[in-house]
Each structure stands twice: as C-alpha cells, then as structure tokens.
Amino acid sequence: MGAQTSVKQNFSFRDLFIGLDIPLLLTIIALLIFGLVVLYSASMPVGIQYGYHPIEDVLEQGRWALLGLFVAFFISIIDYRKLQPFIFYLLALAVFALILVLLVGEERFGATRTFLNGRVQPSEITKVILILYLAFWLKTKGEYLQKISLWALPLGSVLGFISVLIYMEPDFSALITIVIITGILLFLAHIDWWQVIIIALIGTGMFALVIRFTGTGAIRWEQFRNGWRDPGEAISQVQRTFESIVNGGIFGVGIGQGQVKFTGLEVGQTDTIFTIIAEELGLIGCLIVLALFTMLLWRGIKISLASSDLSGQLIAAGITFWIVAEAFINIASLINLIPIGGNTLPFFSKGGSSLISIMTGLGFVLSVSRVNQVSKIKERSSNSAVVDMRWRDRGRSISRARSSSSTHR
Numbered sequence: 001m002g003a004q005t006s007v008k009q010n011f012s013f014r015d016l017f018i019g020l021d022i023p024l025l026l027t028i029i030a031l032l033i034f035g036l037v038v039l040y041s042a043s044m045p046v047g048i049q050y051g052y053h054p055i056e057d058v059l060e061q062g063r064w065a066l067l068g069l070f071v072a073f074f075i076s077i078i079d080y081r082k083l084q085p086f087i088f089y090l091l092a093l094a095v096f097a098l099i100l101v102l103l104v105g106e107e108r109f110g111a112t113r114t115f116l117n118g119r120v121q122p123s124e125i126t127k128v129i130l131i132l133y134l135a136f137w138l139k140t141k142g143e144y145l146q147k148i149s150l151w152a153l154p155l156g157s158v159l160g161f162i163s164v165l166i167y168m169e170p171d172f173s174a175l176i177t178i179v180i181i182t183g184i185l186l187f188l189a190h191i192d193w194w195q196v197i198i199i200a201l202i203g204t205g206m207f208a209l210v211i212r213f214t215g216t217g218a219i220r221w222e223q224f225r226n227g228w229r230d231p232g233e234a235i236s237q238v239q240r241t242f243e244s245i246v247n248g249g250i251f252g253v254g255i256g257q258g259q260v261k262f263t264g265l266e267v268g269q270t271d272t273i274f275t276i277i278a279e280e281l282g283l284i285g286c287l288i289v290l291a292l293f294t295m296l297l298w299r300g301i302k303i304s305l306a307s308s309d310l311s312g313q314l315i316a317a318g319i320t321f322w323i324v325a326e327a328f329i330n331i332a333s334l335i336n337l338i339p340i341g342g343n344t345l346p347f348f349s350k351g352g353s354s355l356i357s358i359m360t361g362l363g364f365v366l367s368v369s370r371v372n373q374v375s376k377i378k379e380r381s382s383n384s385a386v387v388d389m390r391w392r393d394r395g396r397s398i399s400r401a402r403s404s405s406s407t408h409r
Contacts, residue, residue, distance in 0.1 A: 019373030020076060021366060024299040028072070028362055031292050031347040032065045038348055041256045042269045042276050057269070057350060064352040068359030075363030076370055080315060084136045087129075091158075094129045097122035098165040105169075113169040114353075123166050123174040124357040127322060130162065131181060132364065135314035138189040145191050148198070172210060172217065173329070173342040179203050180325055185318050189310070224339035234336050237272050240265050241334040244279035252282030269350040271342060274331050289348075290331075297324045303369045312368040319361040 036058050043054035083090075101122050105112045114121045134155075141151055159182060166175050183199050210217040220235075227234030231242060244260045247253060258279040261268045268276060277285050300320025307313045329343040344351060346358050 018377070019370035021299055021303060021369040024296070024303070024362075024366065024369070027292055027295045027299065028359075029069075031296070032069070034289070034292070035348040036062055036065065037255060038273060038277055038280075039269065039350055041258065041280060042261060042273050042350075044256065045261050045265070045268060061350055061352075061355070064355045065359075068356050071356065072359045072363035072366060075360065076366035078367060079371055080312065080364050080367040081309065081371070083132065084311070087133050087136050090129050091133045094122065094126040095162060095165070098126060098162065102165065102168055111169050111171060113171050119352045121351070121353040123169070123171050124351075124353045125360070126162065126166075127174065127177060127181065128319070128357050128361045128364075130159075130178060131185070131318040131322060131361070132315060133158075134182065134185045135311045135318060138185060138314060139309075139311040145186075145189055148191075148195050170214070170216070171342075172214070175210075176207070176329075176341060177322065177326065177343070179206060181318060181322050184321050185314050188314055188317055220339045220341075224336065227336040231336070235340055236264075237266055237275070237334060237340060238336045240272070241275045241278060244275045245335075248279040248282040248285075250283045252278075252280045252285055255280050270344050271330070271349065272334060273348050273350075274334055274345050277348075293324055293327045296320065300324075300365055303365060303372065306372045307368055308375070309371075312371065316365045316368045319365050322361065323358055 039061055040054050040058045043057040047054045047057070101113055101115060106114050106118065108114060108118055113123060137155070138145065144151055159178070163175055163178060166178070180203075183196075183203055186199060187196055211221045212218070223235040227238050231239070234242075240260055240263075244258070247258070247260065253259075258276055260279050261276050265272055265275060274286075274289070277289060281288070297320055300316055304313045304316035304320070307316060323346050326343050326346050329338065329341050330345045330349075332338045333340045333343070344354055347355070
C-alpha cells in the first residue's frame with residue numbers, strides 16, 4: 001500500500017513538469033542570477049552613500065526573484081484559457097490602481113507612479129493584464145477585425161482611458177510600451193494591411209505629440225539629436241555608457257571593479273545598469289546579455305507558433321515581445337540609437353513590481369507551452385490507443401483463423 005502511495009506521489013510530482021518549456025525556464029533562471037550579480041556591483045555607490053552593504057539590495061531583489069519564480073511556476077500549472085471570464089475584472093482592478101496611485105501615490109523623480117517607497121508600480125502589472133485582455137478580446141472578435149469601424153471605437157476607448165491615466169503620472173516609457181504592444185498584437189491578429197498602416201500613423205502621431213507638447217519629451221528629443229550631431233553633446237547617461245564601453249573593452253575590468261558607477265552615474269541600479277555591464281564585463285558580457293534575450297525571444301515565438309489557440313498565440317507573442325522590446329529600448333537609448341525613454345532593463349534593474357510583472361507574464365507563456373504540449377501528448381495517446389486496438393483485433397482474427405484450421409484437420 002505504501003509503495004503504491006509513493007508511486008502516485010512521484011507521478012504527481014512529475015506531472016508538474018509535463019509540457020514545461022525547459023529551455024525557456026533555464027533562460028529565465030540564468031537572467032535572474034546574472035541580474036543579481038550585476039545588481040551587487042551597481043549597488044556599491046548607493047551602499048556607500050547611505051551606509052549599508054550592497055548585499056542587502058541583492059537579498060531584497062533575490063526575494064522578489066524567488067517570489068516571481070513561484071508565481072510563474074504556479075501560473076504555468078493553470079490553463080490560461082480559464083482566466084478569460086475574469087479578465088475584465090482584472091483590467092478594472094488595474095485601472096483602479098492607476099487612479100489610486102494618482103491620488104495617494106508617492107512622488108519620485110518628478111512623477112507620481114509608485115506605492116511603498118517605489119516598490120509597487122501599477123503601470124507595470126497593467127502591461128501584463130492589458131496583453132491578456134487584448135489576447136482574449138481579439139480572439140472573440142474574429143471576422144469583425146476586418147472592419148475597423150467595429151473594433152476601433154471600443155478598443156480605442158479602453159486603451160485611451162488607460163493611456164491618459166499613465167500620461168498623468170507621467171510615465172512616458174510605459175505609454176510607448178503599451179502603444180507598441182497593442183500594434184504588435186493587432187498585427188498578429190491578422191488585421192488588414194491598410195489597418196496596420198493607420199495604426200502605425202496614429203502611433204507616430206502620438207509620439208510626435210508627446211515630443212511637441214510635453215517638456216520632458218521635447219528635452220529628450222533635443223538631447224537625442226544633439227548626441228547624433230556630436231557624441232560630446234549627448235545626454236550624460238549616453239556619454240557615461242560610451243565611456244564604459246571604452247573602459248571595458250572586450251573582457252571588461254571585472255565585476256565590482258568598474259569606476260564609472262562611482263563618478264555620478266545616474267540611476268545606476270535601474271535605467272543605466274547596462275552601462276555597468278559594459279564596463280565590468282566588456283563586449284563579451286554585453287553579447288551574453290543580448291544572447292539571453294535572443295534565446296527568450298526564440299522560445300516565446302516558438303511557443304506562440306505551436307499554439308492552436310489564437311489567444312495563446314497572442315499571449316505568448318505579446319509577453320515575449322514586450323519584455324524584449326523593453327530590453328531593446330533600454331540598451332538602444334543608452335547608446336543613443338533612440339531617445340532616452342526611461343525603460344528599465346528586465347531582470348537586471350532593481351524593482352520589485354517590475355520583476356514580478358515580468359515573471360507573471362512569463363508564467364502565462366509557460367502556461368501556453370504546457371497546454372500545447374499536453375494537447376500533443378493526449379493526441380498521441382489517443383492515436384496510439386486506436387492503433388493498439390486495431391492491432392489487437394487483427395491478432396484475435398489471426399488466432400481464430402488458426403484455431404479453425406486446426407479443428408478442420
């Protein structure tokens with residue numbers, strides 16, 4: 001009896017890993033560990049300034065990382081399709097949090113967008129919920145997507161209201177991310193090309209308006225243009241990144257040995273943490289970071305393409321493109337390929353709500369992967385059962401024929 005119980009328990013434990021995308025999981029773990037190592041070095045100047053050891057920041061971020069892994073693994077066990085009846089309520093809760101942060105949130109760096117001393121940022125989890133909402137919403141519309149008049153107004157109303165709330169914080173990086181995510185999901189939902197062009201024009205128009213009518217947007221655009229004309233006139237974060245690239249060379253100066261972070265590097269634990277990677281790990285370290293995000297992109301696209309469910313395709317692709325786009329915007333802005341947007345580097349930048357949001361999103365990607373694989377296993381089992389029954393029938397027929405022949409003799 002005890003042996004049977006042990007077998008059942010072992011089987012149940014193995015069931016937790018059936019269909020789990022192991023390459024994606026290993027990539028996530030590698031990014032988390034790499035991020036904690038770099039954060040240790042990035043926290044040295046702040047630790048000296050405020051009198052604490054950098055390991056304290058690493059331990060705090062490590063707790064968020066462990067919680068994120070637990071959340072991702074828990075979500076991966078759940079069939080993502082069961083969330084569809086509740087997605088509107090989750091979106092309403094996200095909107096409530098965005099309103100609440102405007103009323104009672106903390107003002108940090110000229111913006112009101114966080115709770116609990118900067119640890120909780122509602123716009124981060126809103127990105128995940130919005131991707132889920134769009135994925136399920138687009139699936140239900142089907143042929144209506146071919147007529148822009150039938151979907152643009154309801155979708156535009158929802159996105160417009162959320163965008164206004166985020167604009168009021170202000171959080172321009174989150175606003176740009178939402179526009180990019182929406183455009184990608186609509187494109188993947190197979191809308192007509194002329195609709196894609198209209199959306200691209202609207203997105204470009206919004207970008208131009210932000211630059212024209214907001215002081216922050218105008219300043220960053222001018223700094224970006226100055227950097228293209230003369231790198232010596234680029235914004236300080238860009239200049240420090242170039243300095244780090246030169247100092248780091250191919251192999252870097254070593255973890256903790258960089259000097260740029262001690263000479264006034266702004267937001268070294270968050271927005272500009274890639275600058276520290278460039279100096280201390282050199283070109284090799286930068287390429288490893290890019291390779292890990294490329295691996296993440298590959299696995300996410302592969303999972304999306306393997307899904308037979310449109311919502312699963314959109315969730316896997318949307319979450320993956322969101323995370324990789326955040327990384328691309330962060331790195332590209334630090335080398336002046338695009339204007340500074342204030343995006344953090346996923347997995348590396350310090351921040352609890354950002355990390356939990358990323359891990360929550362990846363939990364849904366793993367859930368899509370699990371559903372894909374379990375469906376294939378069931379299909380193979382069903383086909384095997386049919387083949388087995390046919391083989392047994394044929395075996396019994398041969399046996400009876402031999403028996404009859406023997407009796408006749």
